[in-house]
Amino acid sequence: MAGQLDGTVALVTGASSGIGEATALALAAEGATVSLVARRTDRLDGLRSRIEGDGGRAAVITADVTDEPQARDAVERTVEQFGRLDTMVNNAGVMLLGPALEAPLEEWDRMVRVNLLGLLYATHAAMPHLLRAAEDSPRGVADLVNISSVAGRTVRLGSGVYNATKHGVGAFSEALRLEVTRRHVRVSLVEPGATSTELAGHNRPEVLEGLRQRFSSMERLQAEDISDAVRYIVTRPRHVAINEILIRPTEQDN
Numbered sequence: 154m155a156g157q158l159d160g161t162v163a164l165v166t167g168a169s170s171g172i173g174e175a176t177a178l179a180l181a182a183e184g185a186t187v188s189l190v191a192r193r194t195d196r197l198d199g200l201r202s203r204i205e206g207d208g209g210r211a212a213v214i215t216a217d218v219t220d221e222p223q224a225r226d227a228v229e230r231t232v233e234q235f236g237r238l239d240t241m242v243n244n245a246g247v248m249l250l251g252p253a254l255e256a257p258l259e260e261w262d263r264m265v266r267v268n269l270l271g272l273l274y275a276t277h278a279a280m281p282h283l284l285r286a287a288e289d290s291p292r293g294v295a296d297l298v299n300i301s302s303v304a305g306r307t308v309r310l311g312s313g314v315y316n317a318t319k320h321g322v323g324a325f326s327e328a329l330r331l332e333v334t335r336r337h338v339r340v341s342l343v344e345p346g347a348t349s350t351e352l353a354g355h356n357r358p359e360v361l362e363g364l365r366q367r368f369s370s371m372e373r374l375q376a377e378d379i380s381d382a383v384r385y386i387v388t389r390p391r392h393v394a395i396n397e398i399l400i401r402p403t404e405q406d407n
């Protein structure tokens with residue numbers, strides 16, 4: 154059966170787990186060739202095998218998006234190998250929570266570098282190719298999807314720097330949208346609530362315990378609930394731009 158993304162090429166950062174992995178599978182199932190970008194090559198290799206086993210096409214690119222040359226190289230290698238780039242999903246992210254007072258500065262550095270700088274580097278490299286795809290593809294449109302968070306809309310105690318990075322993603326996305334929307338590159342923001350992935354597992358034990366208590370009784374989202382939204386965004390007709398989607402678990406109040 155024909156997929157809605159047949160003939161297109163997508164790149165997903167942070168494809169080695171969680172939302173990125175589910176997104177890569179969803180785009181591949183619609184017929185996109187998918188470039189899988191993250192640091193854990195073994196996980197990406199497993200995902201590529203799965204996509205190829207399902208009859209799809211994928212490439213593994215090991216890259217740390219916080220390193221500008223690596224982020225740019227991931228985009229350029231995708232275009233060299235597959236000839237184009239129609240869909241870019243900036244998904245790589247880290248969430249390291251806890252009170253700001255006496256927080257380890259290394260955690261703040263990591264969040265700013267991955268969630269903001271990594272996204273900016275990858276976007277800078279991808280934009281010329283997305284603009285070209287919007288001009289010369291039969292679909293006449295290309296997509297940049299940035300994965301933000303509920304934390305990009307509301308602020309929580311103990312989440313200040315994560316909030317700052319995700320609010321930054323929202324601000325940049327809207328400014329870029331204004332710049333390129335008339336050239337048919339759609340810039341979309343996806344804002345998940347609590348989703349069952351590896352994300353929280355990188356926190357210090359005392360922070361993790363607090364998160365467990367908060368979310369233990371809640372039915373959280375699955376990564377596929379978010380990848381479904383990304384698939385929806387990038388398969389709309391040319392004249393429809395889904396600018397922003399906020400998705401919470403039904404039981405999550407804020």
Ligand SMILES: NC(=O)c1ccc[n+]([C@@H]2O[C@H](COP(=O)([O-])OP(=O)(O)OC[C@H]3O[C@@H](n4cnc5c(N)ncnc54)[C@H](OP(=O)(O)O)[C@@H]3O)[C@@H](O)[C@H]2O)c1
Nearest residue numbers: 167169170171172192193217218245246302348350351352
């Ligand atoms: N889970 C949630 O509740 C939730 C809620 C709102 C928003 N989000 C957002 O959703 C996105 C995906 O997170 P997730 O929940 O799916 O968590 P996850 O399973 O931990 O996935 C994070 C991904 O980011 C990649 N990554 C981290 N640092 C990287 C770097 N320097 N360079 C390249 N890739 C890097 C990781 O791959 P490697 O370690 O292999 O590099 C991994 O594939 C993040 O932006 C997160 O902020 C998640």
